[in-house]
Amino acid sequence: MYTVGAPANGYYASIFSFPVLEAQWGGTYIRLGQASGGVTFSGTLSGCFIVPGSNPTVTDCHFDIYANEYIDAIEDPESAGFAGWTAQWHLQGNNSLVYTAPTAVPVPAAVWLFGSGVLGLAGFARRKKAA
Secondary structure, eight states: OBOSSSOOSEEEEEEEEESOEEEEETTEEEEETTTTTOEEEEEEEEEEEEOTTOSSEEEEEEEEEEEEEEOOGGGSGGGOSOTTOEEEEEEEEEEEEEEOOOOOOOOOHHHHHHHHHHHHHHHHHHHHHHO
């Protein structure tokens, strides 16, 4: 999941986040991120440009991202000997990131009705006070 706003050149503290990543080492599957609530990749986007006419907006970028995940005993299946190790990633490449800008949320009809009711009551109270 891409976790920041519209892709642009520069550094982001958090670019991608995964609830759980599954790794394999010598036939042992390790579910990383269980103990820490996920694995978050940080890094840099560069060379970003919006693909003309794309809807939702597609931005092509070069990425240079990395992550570290300490392997907890919870993530070390059957005490395979990985507890206390740190899994590390460093990925580079080009990718297209799809970004859908947030849309304006229309004011519900109930708000309009409530507002007109309050104004009506205020007008009624004013009229009653004047009489």
